[in-house]
Amino acid sequence: MKAARIHKPEEMLRIEEIEKPKLEKGTAIVKVRAAGVCATELDFLEGIFPFGPEPLVLGHEIAGVIDEIDPEGAGFRKGDRVVVYNVMNCGKCFYCRNGMENTCPTRKGQIGFTHNGGFEEYVQAPVASLVALPQEVSFEEGAVLSCSGMTAVHSSRVAGTTAGDTVLVNGVGGVGLMCIQVARIFGAHVIAVADSEEKAELAKRVGANETLVVSDYGKLDEEVRKLTGGRGVDVYYELVGTKGSLKAGIECLGIGGRLLIIGYQKEQNLDFYPVDLLIKEGKVVTSVAGCKRDLELALRFASEKRANPIIENRYPLERINDALQRIIDRKVKGRSVIVMD
Numbered sequence: 001m002k003a004a005r006i007h008k009p010e011e012m013l014r015i016e017e018i019e020k021p022k023l024e025k026g027t028a029i030v031k032v033r034a035a036g037v038c039a040t041e042l043d044f045l046e047g048i049f050p051f052g053p054e055p056l057v058l059g060h061e062i063a064g065v066i067d068e069i070d071p072e073g074a075g076f077r078k079g080d081r082v083v084v085y086n087v088m089n090c091g092k093c094f095y096c097r098n099g100m101e102n103t104c105p106t107r108k109g110q111i112g113f114t115h116n117g118g119f120e121e122y123v124q125a126p127v128a129s130l131v132a133l134p135q136e137v138s139f140e141e142g143a144v145l146s147c148s149g150m151t152a153v154h155s156s157r158v159a160g161t162t163a164g165d166t167v168l169v170n171g172v173g174g175v176g177l178m179c180i181q182v183a184r185i186f187g188a189h190v191i192a193v194a195d196s197e198e199k200a201e202l203a204k205r206v207g208a209n210e211t212l213v214v215s216d217y218g219k220l221d222e223e224v225r226k227l228t229g230g231r232g233v234d235v236y237y238e239l240v241g242t243k244g245s246l247k248a249g250i251e252c253l254g255i256g257g258r259l260l261i262i263g264y265q266k267e268q269n270l271d272f273y274p275v276d277l278l279i280k281e282g283k284v285v286t287s288v289a290g291c292k293r294d295l296e297l298a299l300r301f302a303s304e305k306r307a308n309p310i311i312e313n314r315y316p317l318e319r320i321n322d323a324l325q326r327i328i329d330r331k332v333k334g335r336s337v338i339v340m341d
């Protein structure tokens with residue numbers, strides 16, 4: 001079968017013929033129908049995330065149909081439409097037992113990070129990682145929701161976004177677009193901050209109440225105070241992750257506000273004078289991926305047409321490197337998806 005594998009950093013993926021994965025105890029073989037291409041892929045290309053020694057099939061946003069399953073009948077059967085929860089959590093530790101499986105310290109790994117992912121025709125996944133894909137949600141949407149949708153729901157829960165809050169979503173990429181929609185569903189008033197008019201328009205289209213196009217993060221606080229009657233925001237969703245945007249995050253917070261860090265960049269540290277935060281009893285909170293219940297909720301929002309992932313481009317597997325290049329060139333609006341029949 002065909003697969004796209006990374007052999008070494010600083011090199012694009014190679015399309016090659018590899019063995020179809022074998023069915024093992026407690027696993028399923030999923031015929032991949034759609035796999036999202038995420039900015040996280042670049043962390044492998046840039047050498048930030050290690051892998052190997054074997055070449056690795058990337059792709060952690062996977063939707064497809066069960067081709068084989070063991071044991072048959074464990075809530076799923078051959079032919080079922082599913083998405084794959086990519087954290088291979090142990091299911092037994094304190095955190096797994098207490099609804100924090102995204103942080104499982106004894107995980108086996110992560111599909112598309114340490115184990116072969118979705119940029120191949122068939123992927124092996126633990127049965128425990130399968131999540132039913134509702135009929136109303138397409139494979140492409142399901143794939144994308146398994147990363148950005150889940151992240152948006154989880155981070156909103158972690159930050160305690162709630163009805164009546166005013167929140168700021170800084171960064172209108174795939175995750176930012178989902179955060180805008182989920183924060184609206186949670187009852188918040190949303191200010192989206194984009195780096196271009198085009199992206200600001202996109203933010204409006206998915207439901208942002210107000211938008212700002214930022215050229216200088218040093219002045220963002222001033223703009224945000226104007227929009228909030230001088231109060232500042234309750235949650236600042238940080239998806240950009242530069243020094244300047246993180247600092248702006250602290251400045252834009254109102255009393256009791258939460259700087260929610262989701263996005264980051266290499267060697268960009270958060271540097272602030274504690275008094276600037278404690279004077280308003282602000283908090284710094286962080287969120288990593290999400291739990292299965294977050295993914296299920298994201299899928300439910302999509303099935304109810306309350307959340308709509310923006311899919312910009314569809315590529316066959318052979319053109320995976322074109323999809324990656326578009327992310328490198330910062331041209332993607334929404335998400336690109338690899339589609340397979």
Ligand SMILES: [Zn+2]
Pocket residue numbers: 038039040060061147148
């Ligand atoms: Zn992703």
Ligand SMILES: [Zn+2]
Pocket residue numbers: 089090091092093094095096101104105106107
């Ligand atoms: Zn665990």
